[in-house]
Amino acid sequence: MSDPLQPGAVIGILGGGQLGRMLSMAAARLGFATHIFEPGANPPAGQVADRVTTAAYDNTDALAAFAKSVDVVTYEFENIPTAALDVLEAHRPIHPGREALRISQDRLTEKTFLRQLGLQTAAFSDVYDLASLAAAIAETGTPAILKTRRLGYDGKGQARLSGPQDASRALEEMAGAPALLEGFVDFSHEVSVIAARGLTGEVACFDPGENVHRDGILHTTTVPARLSSAQRTDAVLLAANILNALDYVGVLGVELFVTPQGLVVNEIAPRVHNSGHWTQNGCAVDQFEQHIRAIAGWPLGNGQRHADVVMENLIGADMDRVPDLARDPDTALHLYGKAQIKPGRKMGHINRIQRTG
């Protein structure tokens, strides 16, 4: 698939949440149709996609039929079963590719990969039982965080350890899953870089955003982030370093801790990322269109920012604020069409445009 996709081509998206929804809308802007594959009924992305397949990731027939109906496959989340990827890839290219998925699906593999690239990460040790956890604590020190190696997101699958006495409780929370002990990083703030790499290897980065979390969920991203010029350059170069090492195609999110010793990579996400939502109202080509352009073999947008933006997630009962938010002329609303409001559920986000002068 080295030729660019023509308008009218079909983009297959695994996962029908808000990221798949916004990818669908960006694809439509470029004249592409989308086909969503999602196990859950009535996914948010289904409302704006041309087709939806409702099937499980172990339904081989449904996966094959889905793949054959599209021109390229992409995804909104990284935890796609390997067997499903095998079926899909027999029929159509998958972007970002298997290597990016293999690495980002496992925290241990990911951190090892980042270290091999010469990047800084938190101290980490492999944990599979109480003895290995005790050894990890001795090496890493406390406080520390025990995390499952796979399938964690938004603070789930994590347990904090203030000291060795928390070891057995923390290990129980892993419920037998292989885990990783991560040392604390003494950082002043967290930023993220949303970067993209095209089919022909060109790289484009959006300006880094500064992230604030609440209850383990992203609360706001502010652009520009507080970074020195040197830090800004470092952030962009390390993102490009990661993209090139993975021969990556698509948008990648890189979360970074800012420390006196430089930038420490927290984690990478091989997909569009919540901390890149600000681009919808700050850039001519947003992260969703950038991702679609990359996987379609189109030229990338350059990521230039035309406005400062503060993105804020609308979680659960934040939806009560929508009538007031709709009244603010500098606030752009992005709601996800989710039928049920639940505590902790991402229902939408706003981008507040910061007027200069």
Place this chain on the structure above:
Amino acid sequence: MSDPLQPGAVIGILGGGQLGRMLSMAAARLGFATHIFEPGANPPAGQVADRVTTAAYDNTDALAAFAKSVDVVTYEFENIPTAALDVLEAHRPIHPGREALRISQDRLTEKTFLRQLGLQTAAFSDVYDLASLAAAIAETGTPAILKTRRLGYDGKGQARLSGPQDASRALEEMAGAPALLEGFVDFSHEVSVIAARGLTGEVACFDPGENVHRDGILHTTTVPARLSSAQRTDAVLLAANILNALDYVGVLGVELFVTPQGLVVNEIAPRVHNSGHWTQNGCAVDQFEQHIRAIAGWPLGNGQRHADVVMENLIGADMDRVPDLARDPDTALHLYGKAQIKPGRKMGHINRIQRTG
């Protein structure tokens, strides 16, 4: 329907072309689902809508079922048969309302309405046969344009008269349809105002854009338009005048000729308008979202422009330029997902953002 619609409500849209498509995407951003009613198969809007009904406008059962499935009905074009409106309105509110449709469906009614508001229009006379055409020519003078009273758009249903000798040829082109002779207006340029009025009567206008046509089809809209401060005020006030007179709800397009004697209204369109597409990349709330906000009873965006923009339509073979256009960092692409490229067919548009400084 005085309560604002809640996210999750369903917007019914008559017509599945590019305007319906972009209305659907704007509705989705606010968390609404959309249902398209369109006689033609595989409409562009269907690719991004939650539901599509494929049925003719005289299919009473389909119209009633459609109306019952939505919370409010709107439309992307003004030539909806009156009988269809009767069926729909028995079940759900229609915005913009019947009066706006009645007036804009007939050039004679529209021009009479505008004159009654004290606004300037081209000279016009009712034409139904050769004798009335001769009288009209005597009154209006030539050159002049004969236009069908109903169903004309993009230069269709029009015939130019250089002198009385063109009368019978021009009348033949009307194919028996009631017509209107319009005198030429000596104008320097054409501008349009995209204005909106909410359910509670508030009015918001976007900055006027300057339109250039080619072969009777809009070619570019440039914002800001060349207007004096006084002309800009006049343009906004007359748009508000029209909206209030119609007790209008939604977005309205007003095309104006700029003349030494002031602004002359060319025509009004009770819907989102091609000359308002620039707002997608120039305003926090674009014309499509503005229309959805209005008909949903939400507060309007204020229309403030954050960038100068030149919109250009991509017609037919202009699609060959897409690979080059995709490379321009200041160009935002909007393609309509139409399967077939035809001469004169609107395939998409671009918004070129004009960087200042």
